[in-house]
Amino acid sequence: MMKLPDSFSNIRGRETFARSQVLQRSWPVMLDLCVAGIGLACFYGVVVIARYWFGHPEPEIVISQSPRALPQYAFYSVVRIGLAYLLSLVFAIGYGYLAAYSKRVEPLMIAGLDILQSIPVLSFLPGVMLAMVALFPTRQIGVEMGAIVLIFTGQVWNMAFSFYSSIKSIPRELSEAANIYKFSRLQKLIQLELPYAAIGLVWNSMVSVAGGWFFLMACEMFVLGTRDFRLPGLGSYLQTAAGTGNYAAITWGLLTMIAIIVATDQLVWRPIIAWSDKFKFEQVESSSRVRSPLLHLLQQSRGLRSLRHHTIVPFEESLYRRLAEGRAAGTTTKIATVNGEETKTGVASTLLRGLIILVAAGVVLYAAWQALTLLRQVHGSEFATILKGAMATFLRVNVSLILAAAWTIPAGVAIGFHPRLARIAQPIAQIAASVPATALFPVLLLALVRIGGGMGIGSIALMLLGTQWYILFNVIAGAMAIPSDLKEVATLFRFTTIQKWKTVILPGIFPFLITGMVTASGGAWNASIIAEYFRLKNQTLQTVGLGAVISAATDSGQFQILLLATIVMAMMVVTINRLVWRPLYRLAETRYKLGG
Numbered sequence: 159m160m161k162l163p164d165s166f167s168n169i170r171g172r173e174t175f176a177r178s179q180v181l182q183r184s185w186p187v188m189l190d191l192c193v194a195g196i197g198l199a200c201f202y203g204v205v206v207i208a209r210y211w212f213g214h215p216e217p218e219i220v221i222s223q224s225p226r227a228l229p230q231y232a233f234y235s236v237v238r239i240g241l242a243y244l245l246s247l248v249f250a251i252g253y254g255y256l257a258a259y260s261k262r263v264e265p266l267m268i269a270g271l272d273i274l275q276s277i278p279v280l281s282f283l284p285g286v287m288l289a290m291v292a293l294f295p296t297r298q299i300g301v302e303m304g305a306i307v308l309i310f311t312g313q314v315w316n317m318a319f320s321f322y323s324s325i326k327s328i329p330r331e332l333s334e335a336a337n338i339y340k341f342s343r344l345q346k347l348i349q350l351e352l353p354y355a356a357i358g359l360v361w362n363s364m365v366s367v368a369g370g371w372f373f374l375m376a377c378e379m380f381v382l383g384t385r386d387f388r389l390p391g392l393g394s395y396l397q398t399a400a401g402t403g404n405y406a407a408i409t410w411g412l413l414t415m416i417a418i419i420v421a422t423d424q425l426v427w428r429p430i431i432a433w434s435d436k437f438k439f440e441q442v443e444s445s446s447r448v449r450s451p452l453l454h455l456l457q458q459s460r461g462l463r464s465l466r467h468h469t470i471v472p473f474e475e476s477l478y479r480r481l482a483e484g485r486a487a488g489t490t491t492k493i494a495t496v497n498g499e500e501t502k503t504g505v506a507s508t509l510l511r512g513l514i515i516l517v518a519a520g521v522v523l524y525a526a527w528q529a530l531t532l533l534r535q536v537h538g539s540e541f542a543t544i545l546k547g548a549m550a551t552f553l554r555v556n557v558s559l560i561l562a563a564a565w566t567i568p569a570g571v572a573i574g575f576h577p578r579l580a581r582i583a584q585p586i587a588q589i590a591a592s593v594p595a596t597a598l599f600p601v602l603l604l605a606l607v608r609i610g611g612g613m614g615i616g617s618i619a620l621m622l623l624g625t626q627w628y629i630l631f632n633v634i635a636g637a638m639a640i641p642s643d644l645k646e647v648a649t650l651f652r653f654t655t656i657q658k659w660k661t662v663i664l665p666g667i668f669p670f671l672i673t674g675m676v677t678a679s680g681g682a683w684n685a686s687i688i689a690e691y692f693r694l695k696n697q698t699l700q701t702v703g704l705g706a707v708i709s710a711a712t713d714s715g716q717f718q719i720l721l722l723a724t725i726v727m728a729m730m731v732v733t734i735n736r737l738v739w740r741p742l743y744r745l746a747e748t749r750y751k752l753g754g
Contacts, residue, residue: 207237211299219388221379221398223407228395228414235378235391236418239370242306246314246366254321255347272735273728275315275680278687278708279373281724282311283380284717287387305377305389312373312684313366316628316677320362323673324355326747353437358670360434361635364427365627368591369681371415372624376688401693416589423585429453438639535718544707548726551690551704554618555682562626562678567671570630571663574637591627613690613701620689621682628678629671636670637663669746676739683731
């Protein structure tokens with residue numbers, strides 16, 4: 159065999175090295191171009207939405223059942239759910255933070271959260287939609303904002319509960335370390351509370367978005383008295399197809415929704431889950447980590463790293479420096495302040511607080527008086543019907559919770575403990591949770607009627623399909639948050655399966671499980687408005703229940719029945735929360751809290 163000269167070999171080696179350098183340098187450039195392309199696409203989407211929203215409202219929107227309309231409908235629905243989620247995230251963090259640290263108003267805020275999560279979407283509908291349309295009477299944005307706020311009411315409550323319970327269960331040594339280093343409230347929020355709550359917040363975000371898809375059909379197309387509100391979107395497309403019995407259109411709509419959910423899982427949730435895994439509270443680093451190719455590629459982007467280095471990092475350092483200087487100056491000023499001036503300031507703040515409380519009390523009393531005036535129109539027979547429906551819905555909610563917990567707890571622990579299984583099961587669960595059961599309900603209902611069932615069993619099935627994911631995703635988050643050193647100790651001491659569940663698994667997932675059960679209970683009550691009252695092929699099928707009463711009252715514009723049924727539902731949910739879930743919450747904050 160002929161041997162190549164050394165000089166030729168060196169030249170060839172330099173070529174190979176040069177090619178590797180070209181690839182190494184060109185790949186980050188391609189990533190930057192992809193990121194820039196995504197940014198331009200988002201900007202174009204904002205322009206399209208702005209043109210549509212700020213245009214004149216269309217008096218009657220005809221929902222096309224052609225598959226060609228699906229891309230545009232899907233885009234509108236994704237924007238609505240995305241904006242509703244961002245609004246929910248901001249509200250959940252703010253509300254959960256205030257509830258956790260404001261001792262005086264904490265019971266009131268948690269009671270308010272209990273009441274709000276128990277109010278169905280349709281009960282918010284009249285006030286929200288009429289208010290938004292009145293704010294923007296000549297623009298389409300009024301109806302759009304009303305739909306977004308309605309989707310928000312179906313997404314936000316479990317996220318607020320999750321963030322609140324995460325703050326309450328922060329290990330004591332972490333809080334003490336933050337106090338020793340004199341973290342400001344903002345610094346403590348960014349560097350301790352948000353990271354500690356990240357895993358639970360991420361998984362509850364996933365189930366919240368799934369809940370948004372569940373109620374999308376009710377939020378994009380509904381009747382309010384004599385007015386028919388319709389918005390172009392996937393929800394209205396599926397509701398129109400289900401109402402006319404067009405199973406081909408239902409199939410096309412579901413396939414489009416599944417494609418969106420799969421893309422969202424791969425492009426959004428999986429990178430976020432991999433990123434949040436670094437916030438896991440443990441003393442021994444786990445040998446298996448959740449990975450995301452997209453997150454790895456984004457982390458290798460030179461443009462994003464440069465942007466972060468030149469904008470976010472300097473801003474954080476400047477902000478923390480100013481906060482530290484402000485605290486030091488505030489301490490000095492406080493020491494130098496004269497006692498008389500302190501007394502004047504205290505008196506002024508007390509008067510201002512009293513004035514605010516007085517105004518708020520006046521508003522509440524006026525609203526209560528108007529509500530009582532409206533409730534005078536309710537007859538005794540209608541009140542008896544509401545109470546009968548409340549008992550029937552109560553039984554269905556508890557049956558659905560028992561059935562949901564029976565399979566979601568072991569399945570969630572298995573997914574959270576085994577990353578390989580999570581890579582397969584998590585996307586499947588996300589897809590199953592996001593597919594609105596209301597779109598599958600016509601087929602399920604027809605099958606139940608043929609085998610001798612009906613709306614009674616069908617309503618339980620629909621509640622189960624819509625609320626079991628709250629428990630599953632919270633259990634997964636709780637299992638993933640269990641420190642690896644606890645698992646290794648259980649393995650080292652050769653715990654049996656029963657011992658692992660009693661000493662490691664159940665105590666570790668207990669705070670997350672209670673959060674999931676509370677939100678699932680509220681979600682089941684909320685889902686009753688669709689599960690007990692359904693339109694199929696121009697027919698209205700309903701069963702005895704409080705949800706059916708609320709849906710029927712919304713359709714007919716009987717606001718006095720709607721108000722009374724909503725009050726009864728809220729009172730029942732709050733009573734259950736106070737007698738059952740609140741003591742379990744306190745147990746999770748004390749006995750099953752990580753740390754000494």
